[in-house]
Amino acid sequence: MLATTPHISLRPPLALWTRVLARLRVKPCFCTTSFNTRFNGLMATQTVHKARRISRGSKPRAQRPGQYWGIDMTKFMVPSLGWLYLVIVLDWYTKKIVGWNISLRCKTAEWLKAVDDAVQKEFPEGVRGKGLKLVSDNGSQPTSVSFMRDMKTLGIEQVFTSYDNPKGNADTERMMRTIKEEVIWLHEFQGFEEIISTVGHPIEIDYNKLYPHSELGYLSPEEFEAKYHAGAVKTETTGQTEAA
Numbered sequence: 001m002l003a004t005t006p007h008i009s010l011r012p013p014l015a016l017w018t019r020v021l022a023r024l025r026v027k028p029c030f031c032t033t034s035f036n037t038r039f040n041g042l043m044a045t046q047t048v049h050k051a052r053r054i055s056r057g058s059k060p061r062a063q064r065p066g067q068y069w070g071i072d073m074t075k076f077m078v079p080s081l082g083w084l085y086l087v088i089v090l091d092w093y094t095k096k097i098v099g100w101n102i103s104l105r106c107k108t109a110e111w112l113k114a115v116d117d118a119v120q121k122e123f124p125e126g127v128r129g130k131g132l133k134l135v136s137d138n139g140s141q142p143t144s145v146s147f148m149r150d151m152k153t154l155g156i157e158q159v160f161t162s163y164d165n166p167k168g169n170a171d172t173e174r175m176m177r178t179i180k181e182e183v184i185w186l187h188e189f190q191g192f193e194e195i196i197s198t199v200g201h202p203i204e205i206d207y208n209k210l211y212p213h214s215e216l217g218y219l220s221p222e223e224f225e226a227k228y229h230a231g232a233v234k235t236e237t238t239g240q241t242e243a244a
Contacts (some may be wrong), residue, residue: 108144133156136161209221
């Protein structure tokens with residue numbers, strides 16, 4: 001019946017969206033576009049908003065320990081427990097995992113525990129006034145009211161990566177991959193305590209104390225940190241040795 005009605009056009013939906021997408025491709029990256037669509041003989045004006053997905057600045061580069069920390073979370077499945085969530089805090093200069101937390105939950109409290117673990121270890125006398133910046137994505141935990149309030153109380157400046165920019169926190173995310181490939185995926189965990197001991201030992205001992213990095217001159221994070229504090233590391237800005 002509809003096919004015999006002269007004023008109704010049965011245009012295939014695929015053809016409609018092909019025309020829409022073709023028009024959007026020629027528009028600027030950030031735009032508000034109004035255009036007319038025709039479907040079954042009806043005209044309608046639609047407005048499309050497209051966000052700018054371009055990084056506005058270069059990625060910060062740490063020049064000393066305790067200047068830039070990155071924080072991120074990953075999850076892995078344990079059949080007897082379900083999903084578990086690992087949060088790590090990484091010093092971008094030394095590549096040292098300064099704090100971490102494993103939990104059955106992925107809420108803000110778990111992220112704060114990882115930060116607290118890092119602060120207690122690296123700044124036992126207090127972190128305020130130390131110029132520490134914490135880099136993260138725009139997830140619900142680091143952008144929550146309680147997390148941002150606690151970071152402000154501690155004097156830690158938060159730095160958020162730009163949207164749709166996988167390189168913004170690449171150092172921390174690459175560390176997550178290493179932990180998964182060399183620790184988590186090699187074990188079939190049976191209980192929570194086993195997970196804590198199996199993951200904790202490689203982080204605290206095998207990685208921080210023994211794991212060589214090509215970027216650190218094939219030193220481990222703690223060896224490189226000790227070399228820095230001994231004044232034997234050259235900075236990129238001055239080309240001279242610098243001690244803390």
